Amino acid sequence: QVQLVQSGAEVKKPGASVKVSCKASGYTFTDYYMHWVRQAPGQGLEWMGWIKSDSGGTNYAQKFQGRVTMTRDTSISTTYMELSGLRSDDTAMYYCARKLHIGTTWNLHYWGQGTLVAVSS
Amino acid sequence: QSALTQPPSASGSPGQSVTISCTGTSSDVGDYNYVSWYQQYPGKAPKLMIYEVTKRPSGVPDRFSGSKSGNTASLTVSGLQAEDEADYYCSSYAGSDNLVFGEGTKLTVL
Secondary structure (H helix, E strand, O other): OOEEEEOOOEEEOOOOOEEEEEEEEOOOHHHOEEEEEEEOOOOOEEEEEEEEOOOOOEEEOHHHOOOEEEEEEHHHOEEEEEEOOOOHHHOEEEEEEEOOOEOEOOOOOEEOOOEEEEEOO | OOOEEOOOEEEEOOOOOEEEEEEOOOOOOOOOOOEEEEEEOOOOOOEEEEEOOOEOOOOOOOOEEEEEEOOEEEEEEOOOOHHHOEEEEEEEEOOOOOEEEEOOEEEEEO
């Protein structure tokens, strides 16, 4: 069965960077893009971007360009999302997510459990 | 890219039907049949309920249905049940390999 397991919660100071991992299992890692979505406390879902798991190509939401970097390590079926220049409003739950199956598109069916990133001085 | 517009709240009594709207533009909802709907309980990851406007993943009850007209997509929940009380989000492909979410709607079962 498809599983996405994310790294644990992080507490960071303003201006620092955070790197969240998402380990995939149960499918051929390189067959699917991985998306990242975040949710601030009490707020809605916000799409951050995707990484193409085979080539490493990326596309970031305009809001995060210049601050986010998505990478992957195919040898361990793991995707990473690094966010730099952290501010208090980056405090959120960060999710990785994958689509339902090949032949569908632009949906997010499988989700990681989420990683809470708290930014506080 | 602006968030898609959803009503902040919706409600209905058990057994009734409720419809949640998701309004975008001709550059997202109106231009692509890639609207999805997600259900989210507090403290949990979202769950895909509808994709590609009208399709349901395996295991999603057929009480949940989706539609689209012009720049507005809709999620209808028929035969409301207590467990349907949750937050619901729409999303749409917005061109240029971008995705946009709706603001979210809190569904209350009275």
